[in-house]
Amino acid sequence: MNFEFATAQRIIFGCGKIDLLPELIKGLGKKAALVTGGNAERVGPIFQILKDAGVEPAAFSIKGEPKTDRIAKLAAGARDLGCDFVVAFGGGSVVDAGKAIAALLTNTNDLMDYLEVIGKGLPLTEDPAPCIAIPTTAGTGSEVTRNAVLHSVEYGVKVSMRHPKMLPDVALVDPELTVSVPPAVTASTGLDAFIQLLEAFMSKKATPITDAFCREGIRRMGDSLYRAYIKGNDLEARTNMCFASLCSGLALANGGLGVVHGFAGPIGGMFEAPHGMVCASLLPAAAQANYDALRARDPENPALGKMQEVAQMVLNSPTATIEEAIEHLKNMCTQMFVPGLEDFGINHSDIPAIVAKAKNASSMKGNPIELTDEELTYILYESLHAPIDGVATLYM
């Protein structure tokens, strides 16, 4: 048993906890970079809270996924304005952007110097500016991870800026903030959280600590994703989903992921598609491929026992089988109108390029067994169409 575990210094969770924001920013400085998704109606009250607390907020908006050039520009702007700290209020993209901007406020090299894969991957030399992360979707768990996923349009990839000090100082998770999330986003983000829990649990790099978070996250999630999807103001379901998302972030940041996220990174760099939906399209075939490969080549792998445990948890039955669980995953995707990869513009001819890129993705290293090119190809091929043919294309 060997592991390392790190997280945000402080996690505050609960309905209405946004009211603690004035207290949390005390002593952090006079000027705040308020990083948001740019929805004025949502951001207005946060802006006011900061002003009432005697802080001068400067708003920085992120539309869609954070692009490297945009982040570099916003960070330079925040530096010029003399921002002392960052409040990131939004979905996973916004939180990632906020974490990157907090790091770049004090680390003033070119952004490319700090990027993995396409840049120099240099470590940060200075502590990032304080960062308070306030997620408004239940999906990525980015409030407790130590990387920011940025999209380089130039290179056609998603890459991470990563450092232990990029963990936000405070993760403030208020489920009430997620009540107004529309169903399609609830589905996409919630499926991402669910798949993160599954992959972190099965990961080669899983630890007893990450196992604890995965078990508790999957157990508490229960049927809450579907409940939140069909009834946005089901606060109990929203709360469970925020908790599941938080657990998924705590787990993946310390235990890695697997083949679904290994694919989702390159696909996200090459095609415009909601991350959670891409992951969900891949999930049933990926689960089947892992199951088959483990049984054939590594039947003693503890991931098989964990698959069995997941089956019992998601089907809430001590006699559930892995086969039944995979069927359940397909039905879950169908219920939430998960499309096939084809619906994102991916064709047969794209498969070899995606396989080549995915093999080097950092998430792939967590997969419990190394999959062959044939197996990776099978997953993509099987995922081109919605899990249950012809049913789930309404989403687009």
Added chain:
Amino acid sequence: MNFEFATAQRIIFGCGKIDLLPELIKGLGKKAALVTGGNAERVGPIFQILKDAGVEPAAFSIKGEPKTDRIAKLAAGARDLGCDFVVAFGGGSVVDAGKAIAALLTNTNDLMDYLEVIGKGLPLTEDPAPCIAIPTTAGTGSEVTRNAVLHSVEYGVKVSMRHPKMLPDVALVDPELTVSVPPAVTASTGLDAFIQLLEAFMSKKATPITDAFCREGIRRMGDSLYRAYIKGNDLEARTNMCFASLCSGLALANGGLGVVHGFAGPIGGMFEAPHGMVCASLLPAAAQANYDALRARDPENPALGKMQEVAQMVLNSPTATIEEAIEHLKNMCTQMFVPGLEDFGINHSDIPAIVAKAKNASSMKGNPIELTDEELTYILYESLHAPIDGVATLYM
């Protein structure tokens, strides 16, 4: 669902991980306060590691439990020497002492100003000096808690110095360091960890995050305490116990404890006795009292379901009952020669004073149900003798 969670910024766990110490102290300064239990044979190698890393170590030794006047004196000494950071290497008392000294290096008021209950309980105004906590027993989980328990001889109580910033910066948990712990200390510290897991799980202040740690800690602990007790070099058992201890610290720091620890604080202030053994003496009667009180006055309390779950986990049987689990606790105490409270010099006549003090103990606030004076008295009365009469007095 409302909770807050905080922990050491970095937890490193595994056999041989002590080798990472040189890397971990990089950049922390030139002079280290090395807080230890004063066993030269054990401390020598750590001393050498620090010197080889170009750091000048000053050794500060703690014998037995940390006394308030001793801590104040050591902290003043460390300040005079210009120590930049603290390495605490030892059992729970040493780690607590190290955390207190790290706080007092930068917060220079009189120690009493910062103490709860008997002092002013003032918050720290400065960030403590960096602190690396290296536990050498598997018991208190102090490496991931935010308080230091100090003994005031003058007041005859144990009190805490407590602040979120007192969480060590790094918790370095190396199970190999615990291999040489003698059986009586293995039993006392291990029982403390086990009881912390049980009380934190049942606590009124438990959260889904602390539940996750308790479940994983209890599950992984299995029969490892007894195995480590009878065979000190069973590294797998030692590893499981270190993990259980770590989980117990993570849980109690964020979810509180219960009646056993509510009693153990005052008893520890009034009588000389190993903390874990005091807790173990109290455990069977405390479990019985809580079980009876919950059934009688609050049968819907979720702690009853958790008791049932614990019974199944510790007896490893889906049909185990709470009654059987309480019998199991008694046998566990007998196997490890847990004495009765009488063996620590506690008499019938002391019971009212202990009850009075325990009612105000901070740990008591976590107990799942408020116990009456009669119930508290019953627990002490039942715990005067070893759980199975006449068997367990060999320990003394």
